[in-house]
């Protein structure tokens with residue numbers, strides 16, 4: 384990025400505004416063709432007949448891709464190793480190796496029949512940044528560390544290990560590959576016995592950056608180049624149990640029913656009305672519903688639905704939930720049913736990115752003449768766990784039509800190169816500042 388120093392001098396009552404433009408422009412760019420070629424190469428590991436990506440975490444495809452990338456990174460002259468959580472890590476020395484590293488990266492595992500851009504863009508973009516620095520003989524003060532996290536899609540496993548959030552239960556969770564997390568990390572070179580010792584302290588990392596596809600349609604629809612992510616939304620889930628009275632659908636008059644389904648139908652609409660009733664980017668969803676006993680000729684005496692609320696602000700999630708809960712009790716009275724909310728253990732706290740790093744990303748987008756927008760991330764990412772450890776920033780590039788986790792997932796080579804250029808310049812800027 385370029386630096387502008389607006390300077391105001393008051394001299395004998397005359398205000399002089401001088402804008403000094405420091406001649407520190409650099410025209411360093413990533414090699415967009417090489418980045419495209421590398422993404423294509425990575426997509427061959429797990430490409431299925433539908434054009435989708437079956438490189439689920441710990442699968443043979445995952446192992447083959449990691450081996451390919453490990454060799455590629457070694458050939459660049461980097462120190463490469465796999466940590467106990469199965470994270471593949473490449474290190475480049477800085478001029479001052481007593482400084483903590485600037486870390487960037489993402490994941491290469493996919494959901495079954497997923498796409499070739501989720502995670503891959505951040506990993507290959509990060510490798511391209513390293514390669515650009517190496518071939519231009521630019522050495523940063525801080526060491527640089529590229530991390531290819533393990534099992535992001537299943538449990539956000541590798542980054543959670545660095546945040547110190549893995550327990551025995553997480554190791555035993557079954558993954559899409561058919562292996563548990565513990566078995567899986569062993570397959571890719573990790574060690575379940577030592578995974579709990581990986582926790583990094585704030586002084587171990589200078590900053591973390593993740594380049595990622597948006598996986599939504601905000602940037603593409605608005606024809607924007609770069610998303611400056613202000614945070615990853617937190618989410619809360621509840622089971623909502625609505626109790627009425629089970630009875631005969633033929634013999635019970637309409638005005639004498641306690642129909643839990645009628646209450647549920649009104650509840651679904653009420654959630655939508657409450658969530659959209661105030662300003663902001665919050666989202667709320669009823670995504671699951673089951674009626675009991677569940678027969679065409681029986682009035683449902685019980686309905687269980689889900690409720691999910693997401694926002695960047697935990698207090699707002701709480702406030703919205705309280706509104707939903709209050710309205711549900713009103714609906715219960717009106718329909719002669721009762722509502723009970725049971726929190727489900729799928730809570731994620733909002734993770735905010737660092738405002739100083741947001742500014743750096745935004746300024747680099749401006750300097751590179753890329754349009755940009757500050758926005759939350761509605762999906763979970765490795766960055767949400769890294770944000771617990773260190774000042775974190777996230778750069779989004781547009782997903783065409785907002786499609787993700789599907790074979791149609793696509794971001795243009797130009798859009799990806801722009802994101803990688805912003806990552807490159809942001810790494811160089813973060814190298815120059817104190818983030819304590």
Ligand SMILES: [Zn+2]
Pocket residue numbers: 490501502535595764
């Ligand atoms: Zn991802």
